[in-house]
Amino acid sequence: MYCIKKVTDDLVWVGANDRRLALFEGVYSVPTGVSYNSYLLTDEKTVLFDTVDKAVRQRFLENVETTLKGRKLDYLVVQHVEPDHSAVIPELIRQHPEIKIVCSARVLKFIKQFYDFDIDSRVHLVEENDTLNTGKHTLHFVMAPMVHWPEVMMTYDSTAKILFSADAFGCFGALNGALFADEVDFAKDYMDEARRYYSNIVGKYGTQVESVLDKASTLDIEMICPLHGFVWRSNLNEIVSKYMLWSKYEPEERGVMIAYASVYGNTENAAEILACRLRDKGIKTVIFDVSVTPASEIVSAAFKWSHLVFASTTYNAGIFVTMEALLNDLAAHNIQNRRVAIIENGSWAPTSGGLIREILGKCERINILEKNVSILSGLKPKQLSDIESMAQAIGADFPAPAAVNQNNQTAPNTVDPNTMFKLSYGLFVLTARDGSKDNGCIINTVMQITVTPVKITIGVNKANYTHDMILKTGKFNVSVLSESAPFSVFQQFGFKSGKDTDKFADSEEVSRTKNGVRYLSKWTNGVISGEVKESIDCGTHTLFIAEVNQAFSLSSDASVTYQYYFDNIKPKPQPPKGNKKGFVCKICGYVHEGDTLPDDFVCPLCKHGAGDFERLA
Numbered sequence: 001m002y003c004i005k006k007v008t009d010d011l012v013w014v015g016a017n018d019r020r021l022a023l024f025e026g027v028y029s030v031p032t033g034v035s036y037n038s039y040l041l042t043d044e045k046t047v048l049f050d051t052v053d054k055a056v057r058q059r060f061l062e063n064v065e066t067t068l069k070g071r072k073l074d075y076l077v078v079q080h081v082e083p084d085h086s087a088v089i090p091e092l093i094r095q096h097p098e099i100k101i102v103c104s105a106r107v108l109k110f111i112k113q114f115y116d117f118d119i120d121s122r123v124h125l126v127e128e129n130d131t132l133n134t135g136k137h138t139l140h141f142v143m144a145p146m147v148h149w150p151e152v153m154m155t156y157d158s159t160a161k162i163l164f165s166a167d168a169f170g171c172f173g174a175l176n177g178a179l180f181a182d183e184v185d186f187a188k189d190y191m192d193e194a195r196r197y198y199s200n201i202v203g204k205y206g207t208q209v210e211s212v213l214d215k216a217s218t219l220d221i222e223m224i225c226p227l228h229g230f231v232w233r234s235n236l237n238e239i240v241s242k243y244m245l246w247s248k249y250e251p252e253e254r255g256v257m258i259a260y261a262s263v264y265g266n267t268e269n270a271a272e273i274l275a276c277r278l279r280d281k282g283i284k285t286v287i288f289d290v291s292v293t294p295a296s297e298i299v300s301a302a303f304k305w306s307h308l309v310f311a312s313t314t315y316n317a318g319i320f321v322t323m324e325a326l327l328n329d330l331a332a333h334n335i336q337n338r339r340v341a342i343i344e345n346g347s348w349a350p351t352s353g354g355l356i357r358e359i360l361g362k363c364e365r366i367n368i369l370e371k372n373v374s375i376l377s378g379l380k381p382k383q384l385s386d387i388e389s390m391a392q393a394i395g396a397d398f399p400a401p402a403a404v405n406q407n408n409q410t411a412p413n414t415v416d417p418n419t420m421f422k423l424s425y426g427l428f429v430l431t432a433r434d435g436s437k438d439n440g441c442i443i444n445t446v447m448q449i450t451v452t453p454v455k456i457t458i459g460v461n462k463a464n465y466t467h468d469m470i471l472k473t474g475k476f477n478v479s480v481l482s483e484s485a486p487f488s489v490f491q492q493f494g495f496k497s498g499k500d501t502d503k504f505a506d507s508e509e510v511s512r513t514k515n516g517v518r519y520l521s522k523w524t525n526g527v528i529s530g531e532v533k534e535s536i537d538c539g540t541h542t543l544f545i546a547e548v549n550q551a552f553s554l555s556s557d558a559s560v561t562y563q564y565y566f567d568n569i570k571p572k573p574q575p576p577k578g579n580k581k582g583f584v585c586k587i588c589g590y591v592h593e594g595d596t597l598p599d600d601f602v603c604p605l606c607k608h609g610a611g612d613f614e615r616l617a
């Protein structure tokens with residue numbers, strides 16, 4: 001039976017999941033399975049983007065036929081010839097001999113190497129920037145060599161603003177009924193697998209990934225459809241920002257990954273003690289036994305953490321086998337830009353430290369601590385100082401915040417408004433109803449103050465129409481925004497005035513709590529209804545103290561914080577073209593061009609004042 005998912009009105013996912021695969025590419029464990037994605041566009045012409053692995057050929061062929069509904073298949077775009085995406089091409093051609101294969105010359109060469117069918121009579125060769133019109137849609141072809149093989153090509157549909165990204169932005173793991181990354185808690189449940197996929201599959205080719213990211217930055221992309229894992233239709237920056245770090249071999253987290261190889265537990269013991277001394281200094285640590293944890297997970301962790309420690313016993317006058325394999329794997333995946341420390345062990349001739357240094361010394365921008373800790377069989381009390389010295393040397397890269405002396409001499413005697421951004425605000429849609437008028441705005445000031453009864457406070461700007469409605473009716477709802485919320489929600493509720501706009505005009509869903517006030521059932525994880533008991537005039541804002549009379553959860557997604565919004569949701573401001581001078585709004589990214597910014601300037605988008613603008617570099 002077919003199993004398909006709608007991507008857009010005329011694009012369907014016709015791929016399939018495989019949970020029986022023991023090792024992806026014969027080497028990478030996939031305990032949660034893997035998806036092979038293929039997409040079928042039903043425009044005036046029908047266009048299939050890649051096929052799937054032979055393990056799921058039957059489901060895929062059913063999916064294609066169901067979606068075609070008896071139409072012929074006009075084009076197959078082949079972006080990548082690795083057999084997990086091309087294995088079913090010969091069979092597809094037997095079923096659809098009319099098909100034209102759209103591919104690059106390199107793809108053509110690889111298809112001929114892998115398969116024996118007549119391709120010359122049906123090939124439609126494309127090069128960089130070539131286009132193909134299929135009716136409503138125009139496809140643009142973008143070469144992406146070495147992401148992951150040399151023939152890889154991506155396709156940009158400029159009509160739907162979709163990037164078919166081949167292996168890029170993929171992820172291990174079956175889709176489990178979802179298709180879009182915003183349907184799952186990607187950061188919590190899938191980011192580690194996305195990193196493991198990236199680091200092991202394309203980690204070696206950071207320069208080539210950077211070059212594709214540069215090309216992609218010139219395109220207006222609203223959706224990314226990769227060959228494995230989830231489709232991205234919102235908050236694209238969540239994955240793109242990771243690729244920008246990974247491709248430059250920049251660590252994601254400051255902290256220490258310790259990988260050890262230990263035969264009888266003595267090297268492990270040294271690794272554990274080092275981790276304790278690092279934690280004592282407030283430094284994050286993770287530890288892996290390289291004989292137990294699959295190498296692909298440790299490679300992935302090495303791409304994540306800023307500092308790496310390798311501890312290995314000496315074995316056959318060399319590095320212990322599993323550690324040697326891991327180090328060669330790391331070097332093969334081009335690990336670079338890391339600070340490294342080494343612990344060696346050996347009962348009669350410890351040599352592993354020097355050999356580890358030799359392997360990692362060949363990698364770029366690897367800075368190895370000069371002194372190894374060297375153990376003869378087991379760590380002795382007098383050597384605890386060696387471990388402490390290593391912890392201190394690593395700790396020197398993690399400076400503690402500058403202490404403020406008793407006379408407050410180092411604390412600037414200013415009120416820096418940026419300091420307010422350090423507060424861990426959440427972000428919320430505050431809604432109210434007055435008669436038949438519904439309205440809402442974005443606020444960041446909701447706080448629970450008592451448990452019995454449950455009371456909260458909200459701070460609301462008097463300039464907001466919602467403020468006046470709450471003052472009049474005494475009723476409101478707080479919809480707690482989750483990390484899945486796209487920028488459009490903030491634009492809708494934060495950058496417009498309810499006085500002249502119906503903020504719910506485009507909303508199909510009408511969800512109300514028992515107080516009759518609307519709430520957002522999408523992009524949120526909880527709703528709280530409040531009844532105002534007291535209000536305090538705070539100048540520009542009113543602080544409402546309210547009793548909660550209804551509250552319920554909508555999802556387990558993480559709540560969005562102010563910091564998360566700035567890092568992952570708010571588009572990065574683009575400087576005005578032609579090197580013009582100007583000021584950018586730190587809240588919404590609006591750019592005011594000119595040499596000066598009047599003190600009373602108000603952002604036309606988000607209504608924040610001149611204090612929230614900064615000069616463009």
Ligand code: FEO
Nearest residue numbers: 082084148167227
């Ligand atoms: Fe999923 Fe490089 O193939």
